[in-house]
Every structure is written in structure tokens, then in C-alpha cells.
Amino acid sequence: MKIRKGSFRLSNGVYFKSGYTIVGKKEEDGNFSGNFDLVLKNDLWGEKSYEKAECKMHREAISGAIAKSNLTRDDVDIMLAGDLLNELSASSLAARNFPTSFLGLYNACSTFGECVLVGSMLIDGGFADIVTCSTSSHFSSAERQYRYPLELGNQRTPTAQWTVTGAGACVLSKKKPNFEDNLVKSDQVIEDMNEKDRKFILDTAVARVKYEKNHVAKVVEGTIGRVVDLGIDDESNMGAAMAPAAADTIIRHLGDFDRKIDYYDAIFTGDLGRYGKELLEYILSKEGIDLSDTYMDTGASYFKPEQQTFQGGSGAGCISTVFNGYILSKLENGALNRILVVPTGALLNKDTPLQKETIPGIAHAFVVETEKIKEKYSKKQ
Amino acid sequence: MKIRKGSFRLSNGVYFKSGYTIVGKKEEDGNFSGNFDLVLKNDLWGEKSYEKAECKMHREAISGAIAKSNLTRDDVDIMLAGDLLNELSASSLAARNFPTSFLGLYNACSTFGECVLVGSMLIDGGFADIVTCSTSSHFSSAERQYRYPLELGNQRTPTAQWTVTGAGACVLSKKKPNFEDNLVKSDQVIEDMNEKDRKFILDTAVARVKYEKNHVAKVVEGTIGRVVDLGIDDESNMGAAMAPAAADTIIRHLGDFDRKIDYYDAIFTGDLGRYGKELLEYILSKEGIDLSDTYMDTGASYFKPEQQTFQGGSGAGCISTVFNGYILSKLENGALNRILVVPTGALLNKDTPLQKETIPGIAHAFVVETEKIKEKYSKKQ
Numbered sequence: 001m002k003i004r005k006g007s008f009r010l011s012n013g014v015y016f017k018s019g020y021t022i023v024g025k026k027e028e029d030g031n032f033s034g035n036f037d038l039v040l041k042n043d044l045w046g047e048k049s050y051e052k053a054e055c056k057m058h059r060e061a062i063s064g065a066i067a068k069s070n071l072t073r074d075d076v077d078i079m080l081a082g083d084l085l086n087e088l089s090a091s092s093l094a095a096r097n098f099p100t101s102f103l104g105l106y107n108a109c110s111t112f113g114e115c116v117l118v119g120s121m122l123i124d125g126g127f128a129d130i131v132t133c134s135t136s137s138h139f140s141s142a143e144r145q146y147r148y149p150l151e152l153g154n155q156r157t158p159t160a161q162w163t164v165t166g167a168g169a170c171v172l173s174k175k176k177p178n179f180e181d182n183l184v185k186s187d188q189v190i191e192d193m194n195e196k197d198r199k200f201i202l203d204t205a206v207a208r209v210k211y212e213k214n215h216v217a218k219v220v221e222g223t224i225g226r227v228v229d230l231g232i233d234d235e236s237n238m239g240a241a242m243a244p245a246a247a248d249t250i251i252r253h254l255g256d257f258d259r260k261i262d263y264y265d266a267i268f269t270g271d272l273g274r275y276g277k278e279l280l281e282y283i284l285s286k287e288g289i290d291l292s293d294t295y296m297d298t299g300a301s302y303f304k305p306e307q308q309t310f311q312g313g314s315g316a317g318c319i320s321t322v323f324n325g326y327i328l329s330k331l332e333n334g335a336l337n338r339i340l341v342v343p344t345g346a347l348l349n350k351d352t353p354l355q356k357e358t359i360p361g362i363a364h365a366f367v368v369e370t371e372k373i374k375e376k377y378s379k380k381q
Numbered sequence: 382m383k384i385r386k387g388s389f390r391l392s393n394g395v396y397f398k399s400g401y402t403i404v405g406k407k408e409e410d411g412n413f414s415g416n417f418d419l420v421l422k423n424d425l426w427g428e429k430s431y432e433k434a435e436c437k438m439h440r441e442a443i444s445g446a447i448a449k450s451n452l453t454r455d456d457v458d459i460m461l462a463g464d465l466l467n468e469l470s471a472s473s474l475a476a477r478n479f480p481t482s483f484l485g486l487y488n489a490c491s492t493f494g495e496c497v498l499v500g501s502m503l504i505d506g507g508f509a510d511i512v513t514c515s516t517s518s519h520f521s522s523a524e525r526q527y528r529y530p531l532e533l534g535n536q537r538t539p540t541a542q543w544t545v546t547g548a549g550a551c552v553l554s555k556k557k558p559n560f561e562d563n564l565v566k567s568d569q570v571i572e573d574m575n576e577k578d579r580k581f582i583l584d585t586a587v588a589r590v591k592y593e594k595n596h597v598a599k600v601v602e603g604t605i606g607r608v609v610d611l612g613i614d615d616e617s618n619m620g621a622a623m624a625p626a627a628a629d630t631i632i633r634h635l636g637d638f639d640r641k642i643d644y645y646d647a648i649f650t651g652d653l654g655r656y657g658k659e660l661l662e663y664i665l666s667k668e669g670i671d672l673s674d675t676y677m678d679t680g681a682s683y684f685k686p687e688q689q690t691f692q693g694g695s696g697a698g699c700i701s702t703v704f705n706g707y708i709l710s711k712l713e714n715g716a717l718n719r720i721l722v723v724p725t726g727a728l729l730n731k732d733t734p735l736q737k738e739t740i741p742g743i744a745h746a747f748v749v750e751t752e753k754i755k756e757k758y759s760k761k762q
Contacts, residue, residue, distance in 0.1 A: 048736070089733050
């Protein structure tokens with residue numbers, strides 16, 4: 001249902017059936033360590049080029065999300081995907097491995113948000129039951145496409161971000177996922193144990209994931225972003241180009257739904273980076289919106305300071321790996337119950353700055369809420 | 382409503398409120414001469430680069446379609462747009478001129494089809510009342526991005542197509558457009574005239590457009606394409622790469638809706654070119670589907686033989702300028718009443734053939750039907 005121009009509410013909500021993530025070694029060494037499904041030993045993953053490796057990551061992330069949902073590729077109605085390579089080549093070439101209708105989407109690093117918005121509207125509108133949403137980026141393919149040959153070993157500017165080598169995919173579903181079988185099984189086993197064994201089992205990852213999945217996450221609302229260009233012309237300072245777009249979307253979103261920012265347990269922006277995050281906080285504070293400590297920028301938080309990424313992570317794989325790994329698990333275990341996710345993108349290519357164009361930004365927002373799987377699990381939080 | 386995986390029927394249909402097209406001089410000299418809204422005197426249109434000119438064309442095509450619908454840019458809920466420049470730079474930079482939510486879409490030359498499919502589903506699902514769909518391409522920007530510097534004056538291969546310099550946009554609307562005021566006025570004037578004056582007025586373009594708009598066109602159904610790769614690796618032979626995808630979509634479409642090809646008055650494919658058109662006819666004939674003389678490929682038909690484009694036109698602006706100019710007018714004047722439009726695309730970038738990737742194709746299909754504006758006009762056909 002349309003709320004206002006570009007803002008909508010889903011009639012029933014659309015469920016996240018699964019999320020699957022693949023990242024490189026540097027990403028696993030960062031702050032979200034332990035939240036990814038697959039970590040590559042090296043960035044080429046047995047392929048002859050970084051572009052082919054990104055394509056493989058993208059393909060395997062989609063396959064992984066489908067498998068994790070206990071589905072086959074024949075169950076998927078529509079694939080929505082995008083990436084940063086020219087003409088979406090990672091997604092397009094990945095898509096030829098699936099017998100599935102394909103929609104290529106591109107809004108730079110906010111593409112994952114675009115996929116979730118469009119995918120959930122298509123399901124809620126009755127046009128599909130199951131869709132996949134996926135995006136990827138790769139440090140080395142992005143670096144040599146957008147900036148300089150890797151061999152040049154160019155020095156990076158202090159406002160630069162580090163393109164995340166990662167692919168994230170999720171399966172969106174009209175029907176509420178049925179985790180109950182797993183839950184009951186693991187729960188019975190756990191309940192039957194003595195205290196010591198129980199603690200041991202709960203401390204092991206596999207049981208914990210099954211046990212703690214006491215919520216399902218669903219998209220309930222969204223605000224499609226506008227293109228905002230305040231005249232930033234430094235392609236090494238994407239945070240400055242994207243922060244005004246993020247502010248525009250958040251302000252519009254809160255206005256359209258007539259609510260305050262504290263309606264949300266947490267706000268996650270795409271990949272503004274440390275400087276862009278500060279800019280957004282400053283812009284919003286001028287509008288009386290205090291993000292305070294419920295706010296995380298997935299780019300700024302991706303890497304540790306000693307990893308020398310300067311402003312943090314970026315790329316279409318940045319928020320998609322954090323969302324489908326870290327954030328989704330926080331929702332499913334009940335630590336978060338209502339969040340606003342705002343992936344951000346900078347709309348440039350290699351040539352536009354050379355042709356003296358400024359860099360427009362865009363940011364999409366979607367709201368994720370949780371639903372309890374079984375009432376009794378809520379007591380154990 | 383989902384019919385089968387990737388195929389859907391709209392509950393009410395979504396109306397084409399207007400179409401607007403801008404093309405270069407060579408395009409106006411072709412077979413669709415007289416069907417375009419604006420013809421450029423030169424391909425740079427006062428800009429400093431072909432890329433900037435394409436962006437301007439894209440922007441002005443959207444503005445033109447909005448104006449032709451008697452709307453303002455504030456009335457548009459969502460803009461859906463794409464183009465062939467890396468990272469959709471023509472659409473993205475055009476979008477910053479509109480205070481409107483923006484979804485960038487990319488499926489190469491089939492992007493216009495993708496825009497119409499997604500746009501009509503979003504309207505039918507209740508998420509928007511008015512959307513714009515637009516795509517563009519430019520011979521000179523495409524040539525130097527995908528192939529060689531223009532200054533090189535490279536010889537073209539016999540299977541090459543000529544990228545159309547053009548931008549086409551349409552306004553899709555939930556509500557049936559109200560052309561009736563214009564119609565009644567022009568009709569009364571015409572009815573009151575003597576035979577000689579009447580003939581003169583009907584022969585002038587303006588009156589004819591008003592008089593002959595006795596139908597409105599609407600999207601009613603669609604089939605989202607799959608990515609098909611039969612191993613074509615010659616980037617100068619896009620027709621061969623796209624024809625199998627077009628065949629796949631048409632066969633799936635007819636199967637999903639359980640109908641024969643003669644259900645349609647006419648079938649229009651995207652930009653297969655002359656050779657690709659023959660290939661599609663051959664593949665479909667093997668499946669017992671005879672396209673015969675109700676079939677036009679907009680690429681193959683775009684240019685005259687003496688214009689030396691070899692296989693014909695291509696590019697994201699090919700079918701979008703033919704559809705929003707020629708085809709839409711044929712629907713509105715009642716010459717066509719139920720058509721299948723199948724934009725086609727080849728999913729490659731400049732680097733993928735160099736990395737020994739083959740070229741996958743994709744094709745989307747949408748069904749357009751007409752509704753009479755007033756019963757009495759049907760008698761005059």
C-alpha cells in the first residue's frame with residue numbers, strides 16, 4: 001500500500017527465509033568475524049580473474065541462500081541482483097546458472113536495499129512467492145575498474161574506503177518460514193540434558209543458531225530513495241556524496257510514516273564510512289533527529305582500525321554481507337525487534353568525474369520487524 | 382497475480398498515459414520517420430560530450446512524457462530507468478533533476494521491458510499511482526564504451542548492429558487516462574465541417590492525433606525473462622546471443638498462459654537485428670510457432686538498407702523509441718488491439734569477451750491491450 005510518494009507498507013509483511021554470505025579473508029578479520037557462512041582462503045577462489053571470482057561468489061551466495069532455505073533453485077520465482085561491475089556482469093553471468101526469471105537492478109552500493117524493496121513489493125503484490133535478493137563486490141575488481149591497476153600500488157587518500165570482497169544473498173518468502181521442526185528437536189534435546197551438558201551444547205555454534213532462532217524477520221515497510229546531488233566532486237570521498245541522500249531518505253521516511261527515530265531499536269546505514277557517518281549524524285542533528293548509540297554504519301564498522309582501511313568498508317557487498325550475516329542473526333535471536341536499514345550508494349562511473357560531473361547519492365530504506373516463532377521462546381531471552 | 386514462475390496477470394491493467402521520444406537525425410531518416418516527438422539536429426545537443434548529450438536526452442524524454450500527460454514531476458511516484466552507459470550513468474545523472482524516488486534497472490537492451498514489467502507490477506500491487514519508465518542509448522557513447530574510439534573509424538562486421546541514438550519514456554498510470562475532452566472537441570469540430578474541410582483537417586497531423594486517439598493502451602500481462610547462454614562468443618553478433626533468450630521467453634509465455642501466437646495482432650521483439658530475427662523465426666518454427674507476417678523486430682526494421690547499418694538498430698533506446706512513438710500510436714488509433722512486446726538484451730560488458738566469457742541473452746515480454754475510449758469512435762475505424 002502506498003503511504004506517500006515512494007513510501008509503502010506491505011499488507012502482510014515479507015519474510016526473510018534465509019541469508020547467506022561469502023567474504024574474503026580481510027573481511028573475516030574485521031569486526032563482523034564469525035558472522036559469515038563462507039570465508040575464502042584467497043580472493044581469486046580458483047578463478048583466472050577477480051571478475052570471475054566475484055561472479056562465482058555471487059552465484060554461490062544465491063545457491064547457499066536457497067539451500068539454507070531448504071528450497072531448490074526451481075522454487076524461486078524471480079531473482080533480483082546487482083553488483084558494481086560494468087553492466088552488472090557479476091550478477092548477469094551468475095544468473096545464467098539458474099532457470100529463473102531475472103531482474104538486474106543497479107543503484108550502486110544501495111542495490112541490496114533496492115532488491116529488498118522491489119522483491120518485497122513483488123511478493124506482497126502477489127506476483128511471486130519466493131524471490132532471491134543478492135549483491136556483491138570485490139576489492140580487486142572494483143579497484144581496477146573504478147580506480148587504478150592493482151599493480152600500480154597507488155597510495156590511498158584519507159577519505160578513501162575499502163571495497164568489501166563479499167557477496168550476500170537472501171531468500172524472501174510470502175509464507176512464514178517454518179523453523180519449528182528444528183527448534184523443537186534441538187529444544188527437546190537441550191531440555192532433556194543436565195545443566196552442564198546443556199551449557200556446553202548452547203555454547204556450540206550449531207545448536208545455538210538453531211536454539212536462538214526464536215524469531216523470524218520480515219520486511220514491513222519501505223521508502224525508495226531519491227537522487228540527491230549537493231555537488232561533491234571528489235570520487236575518493238563517497239561518504240560526503242552519500243550522506244545527504246541518506247539524510248533525505250531518513251527524513252522523508254520518518255515524515256511519511258509520522259514517527260520518531262526512537263521507534264526503531266537500531267538504524268543501520270549502508271557504507272557511508274566513518275566520515276560519512278559523522279556527516280549524516282551532523283545533518284540529522286540539525287533537523288532534530290538524534291541517532292545516538294542505536295546507530296551503526298556497516299561500512300564504518302566493517303574493519304578494525306589496524307586493518308588500515310581508513311574510512312571503512314564500501315561496495316555493494318558491504319551491507320549485504322553484514323545484513324545477511326550479523327543483522328539477520330540479531331533479529332532472529334531476538335536482540336533486535338524493529339530496525340531501519342538504509343543502504344547507500346554513490347552514482348558515478350569511472351568517466352563521470354573525468355567529465356566534470358559531480359557525484360549524486362541515493363539511499364533506500366526498509367523496515368524489518370520480527371515475529372515470534374513460538375511464544376515459549378520469548379521467555380528465555 | 383502470479384500465473385507461473387515469472388509470469389503474471391495484472392488485476393486491472395496499467396495504462397500508458399503518454400509516450401515521448403527523442404532521436405538523432407539518422408534515426409529520423411529511417412523507417413519510423415515521423416513517429417518521434419523530437420529530432421536532434423546534431424548528436425551532441427549542445428553538450429561537451431556524447432555521454433552528457435545522452436543524459437540530457439534521457440532527462441528531456443522523461444520530462445516530455447510527464448508534460449504530455451498533463452502532469453508535473455511532483456505527480457510521479459517512482460521513476461524506473463536504465464541505459465547502456467557503465468553504472469547507468471545517463472539515467473542516474475538524469476534522475477537528480479527530479480524530486481522522485483528512483484529505481485535503476487539494467488538488463489541491457491531489454492531494460493525498457495524490465496521497466497514496464499516492474500513499473501506495472503508496482504502500480505497494480507498498490508505501491509504507486511504514476512510511474513515513469515525510460516531508457517536511452519547513444520551511438521557515439523556506446524561505440525566508444527563498448528567497442529573502439531570513434532576517431533579510429535573502424536570497419537564494422539557484417540553481423541554488427543547500429544546503436545540507436547534515442548531516448549524513450551512513458552508514463553504508466555493506475556487510472557484510465559482522460560483523453561475525452563480533447564476527443565469530443567475535435568470530433569465536434571470535425572463533424573460540423575463539410576467533406577472537403579473535414580478531409581483537410583483529418584490529413585493534418587495534430588487533428589489526426591486527437592481524432593484517432595480512440596483507444597487507450599494498457600499493460601495486462603507479462604513474463605520476466607531468464608538468462609540464456611548458448612555459448613555465442615562473438616560480441617559483434619548480438620542477434621545470435623539474444624535470439625535463444627527471445628525464443629525461451631516467447632515459448633514460456635505462450636505455455637504459461639496456455640495460448641497460441643495468433644492470440645496477438647502483432648509481436649514486436651527488441652533489437653535482434655535482421656540475422657537475429659531470422660534465427661528467432663527458425664527456432665520458433667521448430668517448436669511449431671509461426672511468427673509469419675504479424676512479427677516485427679524493431680532493430681531489423683529501424684533503418685533503411687541504404688543507411689548501411691547492416692543488421693539494423695540496437696541499444697536500450699531502440700525499442701523504447703519505437704514503442705513510445707510508432708507502436709503506441711498504432712494502439713491508440715486502433716490499428717492494433719492486442720500485442721506482445723519482447724525487448725531483448727545481450728548481457729556483456731567490454732571486458733567479459735576479453736576474459737573469454739560467452740554472451741548470455743535475456744528477453745522480457747509484456748502484453749498490451751487496448752480499451753475503447755468511447756464506443757462511438759469504434760464505428761469510425
